Structures are given as C-alpha cells and as structure tokens.
Amino acid sequence: MALERSYSVSIETATGDRRIKLEAKITPVVVISCIMAATGGLMFGYDVGISGGVTSMPHFLKKFFPEVYRRIEHGAKESNYCKYDNQGLQLFTSSLYLAALIATFFASYTTRKLGRRLTMVLAGLFFISGAILNAAAVNFAMLVIGRILLGCGVGFGNQAVPVFLSEIAPTRIRGALNILFQLNVTIGILCANLINYGTSKIEGGWGWRLSLGLAGVPALMLTIGALVVTDTPNSLIERGRLAEGKAVLTRIRGTEHVEPEYMEIVEASRLAAEVKHPFKNLLQRRNRPQLVIAIVMQIFQQFTGINAIMFYAPVLFNTLGFQRDASLYSAVITGAVNVLATFVSIYFVDKVGRRALLLEAGVQMFISQSVIAVLLGLKVKDQSSAGLTHGLALLVVVMVCTFVSSFAWSWGPLGWLIPSETFPLETRSVGQSVTVCVNMLFTFIIAQAFLSMLCQMKYTIFVFFSAWVLVMSLSVLFLLPETKNVPIEEMTEKVWKQHWFWRTFMD
Numbered sequence: 001m002a003l004e005r006s007y008s009v010s011i012e013t014a015t016g017d018r019r020i021k022l023e024a025k026i027t028p029v030v031v032i033s034c035i036m037a038a039t040g041g042l043m044f045g046y047d048v049g050i051s052g053g054v055t056s057m058p059h060f061l062k063k064f065f066p067e068v069y070r071r072i073e074h075g076a077k078e079s080n081y082c083k084y085d086n087q088g089l090q091l092f093t094s095s096l097y098l099a100a101l102i103a104t105f106f107a108s109y110t111t112r113k114l115g116r117r118l119t120m121v122l123a124g125l126f127f128i129s130g131a132i133l134n135a136a137a138v139n140f141a142m143l144v145i146g147r148i149l150l151g152c153g154v155g156f157g158n159q160a161v162p163v164f165l166s167e168i169a170p171t172r173i174r175g176a177l178n179i180l181f182q183l184n185v186t187i188g189i190l191c192a193n194l195i196n197y198g199t200s201k202i203e204g205g206w207g208w209r210l211s212l213g214l215a216g217v218p219a220l221m222l223t224i225g226a227l228v229v230t231d232t233p234n235s236l237i238e239r240g241r242l243a244e245g246k247a248v249l250t251r252i253r254g255t256e257h258v259e260p261e262y263m264e265i266v267e268a269s270r271l272a273a274e275v276k277h278p279f280k281n282l283l284q285r286r287n288r289p290q291l292v293i294a295i296v297m298q299i300f301q302q303f304t305g306i307n308a309i310m311f312y313a314p315v316l317f318n319t320l321g322f323q324r325d326a327s328l329y330s331a332v333i334t335g336a337v338n339v340l341a342t343f344v345s346i347y348f349v350d351k352v353g354r355r356a357l358l359l360e361a362g363v364q365m366f367i368s369q370s371v372i373a374v375l376l377g378l379k380v381k382d383q384s385s386a387g388l389t390h391g392l393a394l395l396v397v398v399m400v401c402t403f404v405s406s407f408a409w410s411w412g413p414l415g416w417l418i419p420s421e422t423f424p425l426e427t428r429s430v431g432q433s434v435t436v437c438v439n440m441l442f443t444f445i446i447a448q449a450f451l452s453m454l455c456q457m458k459y460t461i462f463v464f465f466s467a468w469v470l471v472m473s474l475s476v477l478f479l480l481p482e483t484k485n486v487p488i489e490e491m492t493e494k495v496w497k498q499h500w501f502w503r504t505f506m507d
C-alpha cells in the first residue's frame with residue numbers, strides 16, 4: 001500500500017554508460033518508522049531546553065548553587081552581564097555534552113555491529129536512567145551523574161537516528177524525512193520551555209524535579225519506537241543478513257523492483273566489509289571531502305551562536321532586564337518560532353536544495369545578530385538596562401526570532417542531514433560518530449563558555465557570532481556541493497567526483 005504515487009530516479013553510474021532505475025513508493029511503513037525514530041530528537045531537544053529554565057528557578061539555585069542564588073537575590077552591584085557567571089552552573093549544562101561526546105565512539109561500534117535499531121534502544125535506556133537520577137537529585141553529584149547518563153543517551157541517539165532516517169528514506173524525500181529528527185529537537189526544546197514555565201509556578205519549590213524527570217517521557221517513546229521498527233536494509237545487509245535486508249527493502253519501498261537498489265547496497269557493504277580499521281579508513285585521502293564537510297558543518301552550526309540562545313534564553317532575557325516571567329515567556333516564543341521554521345525546511349529542502357537554504361539564512365542571521373549587538377551596545381549598561389525601553393526590548397525579541405527562524409531552516413537540520421547522507425556506507429557509521437562527537441564538543445564549548453563570554457565580551461559576543469556567520473556563508477558558497485535528489489549510495493560519483501575542488505581528492 002502506498003500513501004502517494006511512486007517515483008523513480010535515473011542515475012548514471014561510474015562508467016557513465018549504464019542507467020539504473022530506483023523505484024520507491026512513499027510507504028506508510030517508511031513514514032511511521034521515521035516518525036518513531038525521530039523521537040530520538042525529542043529527547044535531545046528536551047534536554048537542551050530544560051537546563052536554561054531550571055537554572056533560573058530560585059529553589060533550584062538555592063539548593064545546588066547557593067552562591068549564584070545570593071548574587072541574584074542580593075547582589076544589586078553585580079554587572080548585568082555577569083550575574084550568572086559560575087563554572088558549576090555551566091558544568092551542570094555542559095556535562096551532558098561531554099558525556100555524549102565520549103559515548104559516540106561506542107555508539108559508532110554499536111551502530112555498525114548491532115545495527116541502527118538496537119543502538120536507539122540503548123539510547124532510550126540510558127536516557128531513562130538519567131532522568132530518574134536527576135529528578136531524585138539531593139546533591140550536586142547526583143545532578144551531574146544524571147546529566148552524564150543523559151549525555152550517553154544523546155550520544156547513542158544522535159549517532160543512530162539520523163543515519164537510520166537517511167537510509168530508510170526514498171531518495172526524493174530523504175531531506176524532508178531526515179529533518180524529522182531536527183523537528184523533534186525543536187519540539188523537545190519548546191516542550192521543555194513550556195514545562196519550565198508551568199513548573200516554575202509550583203508551590204513548594206520542587207517544580208524543577210518535575211522538569212528534569214519528565215525527560216523520561218520522550219526516552220520511553222524512543223525505546224518503544226525502536227523496539228517496534230525494523231532495522232534499515234543497509235544495516236541488515238552490512239551485517240550479512242542479505243535475505244532479510246532484501247525483504248525489508250521490498251516492504252519499505254512498496255515494490256518488487258528493488259533489485260538495482262539492493263545491488264547497490266550489497267556492493268556498498270562489500271566495500272564496507274573490506275574495511276578493517278574504520279577510523280584509519282576515514283582518514284584516507286579519498287574520504288577527506290566528506291570528513292571535512294561533516295566536521296566543519298558541526299563547528300559552524302554551533303558557532304552560529306544558536307545555543308547561546310537556546311540554553312540560556314531565560315537567563316539572557318533576564319540579563320536584558322526582562323522580569324523572570326517575561327523572560328521565560330520570551331523563551332517560549334523563540335521555542336515556537338524554532339519549531340515552525342523547521343517546517344519551512346522540511347518543505348523546501350528537497351525542492352530548492354540545501355545550498356539555497358543555507359545561503360539565504362546566512363544573510364538573515366548576519367543582519368539580526370548585528371542589530372542585536374548594536375541595540376545592546378547602545379542601550380544595556382553594566383548596571384542597568386533601563387535604556388532598553390519597552391519598544392526596543394520588543395525589537396530585541398523580534399531580532400532573536402528572526403535569527404532563530406533562519407537557523408531553524410538551515411544550519412539546524414542541515415547540520416545533521418548533510419553529513420548523514422554524504423558518507424558512503426563504508427565510512428557512514430564512523431563518519432556519523434565523528435559528526436556527533438564534533439557537534440557535542442562545540443556544543444559543550446559554547447555551553448561551558450557562554451556565560452563567561454557574555455560577562456567578558458558583553459554585547460560584542462553577538463558581533464563575534466555574526467563574523468562566524470559571514471565565514472560560514474562564504475564557505476557554503478564555494479565549497480559545499482548540492483546533494484538534493486542524489487541517491488545515497490551514489491554520492492561519490494554524482495557529487496564528489498563532479499565538484500571543482502573536492503574531485504582532486506577522488507581516485
């Protein structure tokens with residue numbers, strides 16, 4: 001049974017003289033599998049969003065960070081930009097990413113040897129235990145160990161989910177289906193913001209426990225989802241289960257005519273099987289283009305400055321002189337914009353392509369960050385933000401939304417999509433683990449450094465990020481090839497060997 005009409009993609013092979021027809025329908029099993037797997041993103045997003053709100057709750061601060069609490073309650077003399085600057089507070093947020101970074105190396109092994117599906121189950125289990133520990137925390141250690149377990153979940157989930165989605169999706173809608181992951185990340189962030197808004201109002205000051213404990217819900221969804229879905233044909237074939245892989249391929253593509261795609265995957269997995277040392281293989285010259293692109297995309301994604309806003313939006317808005325409630329409120333607005341704008345990406349990514357989205361967003365991000373820097377520079381002084389009138393404060397929120405929306409249809413989803421679709425099967429697992437690892441590393445750096453950077457650099461922090469946006473947009477313009485509508489096992493031939501610069505790395 002197919003939801004929509006089928007389609008086929010004609011591609012030329014290496015020799016250029018053979019044409020293969022790949023047939024695939026958009027079958028319900030594909031759509032359902034993708035929706036289930038994408039809940040891995042929900043789990044990740046929830047954690048990104050939850051820490052900012054929790055760390056601005058007085059009871060939480062009083063219990064775990066009494067010094068910060070004292071400073072906020074009584075330290076009228078403290079600079080606006082510095083009142084949250086505390087290493088322990090930043091460690092609470094960032095320990096998750098450090099753990100995730102290390103976990104990805106193990107996850108690379110499990111995605112290859114145990115499959116994409118089982119790796120997702122593991123992710124869910126790690127996550128559930130972390131959420132329980134966090135909700136029950138009575139001291140700083142329990143808090144951080146819980147965050148570390150959550151980090152392991154994020155490492156395993158972010159490794160397996162994007163690869164699962166890219167492999168199971170038919171070529172023509174691969175971009176859209178892969179973006180379901182990031183869509184869930186944004187929904188997770190928004191839910192976290194809304195939940196924080198609610199729990200901060202709970203009498204008795206235990207609301208933060210609910211905020212942290214509810215992280216178990218998306219984790220449960222992922223665990224159940226992963227137990228229900230089938231693994232990708234690529235993964236089954238890679239592990240030698242050829243007949244099963246072919247049967248799954250037939251089922252998910254909704255047609256008996258899967259021979260060409262099947263043969264492509266078999267060939268890709270034959271090459272993959274020859275690889276004895278995946279990391280060493282990844283470093284070979286012919287794998288350089290994908291590796292460089294994957295790493296650089298992660299660095300760029302984080303240096304847009306998005307997480308400075310996502311993690312610390314309530315804190316940031318507080319710094320700008322908004323009242324506590326108003327600032328949580330603004331964080332909810334940015335969260336909603338983030339979700340809605342991700343749909344724009346889902347709609348356009350397989351139509352206008354990856355490059356167009358990244359370039360347009362570059363312009364929008366550069367302008368909005370520059371405006372924010374100027375407004376804060378002129379109006380927010382160290383001790384007072386009285387200069388920021390109601391109208392101007394609103395303008396800051398509008399600019400933050402402009403920035404977040406453009407991020408949400410560009411670097412947010414494409415940072416995951418492009419690496420997961422460009423690596424050939426032989427380097428896909430290990431390539432994805434490098435992708436996640438670098439993403440976590442730079443997320444960690446931003447999480448750990450942002451409050452101190454804000455304190456040191458003040459409003460010029462937004463100038464810093466806008467300069468990065470300029471660099472990344474130019475890099476896209478000259479160095480990023482378009483991967484729209486190219487079958488996943490054909491990237492080497494159709495993309496890298498055709499590119500003016502990267503082809504020099506190909507044999």
Ligand SMILES: OC[C@H]1O[C@](O)(CO)[C@@H](O)[C@@H]1O
Pocket residue numbers: 048182185186189301306307310338412443
């Ligand atoms: O939507 C914003 C979120 O998206 C990511 O860039 C990637 O998934 C996260 O690092 C960020 O918090």
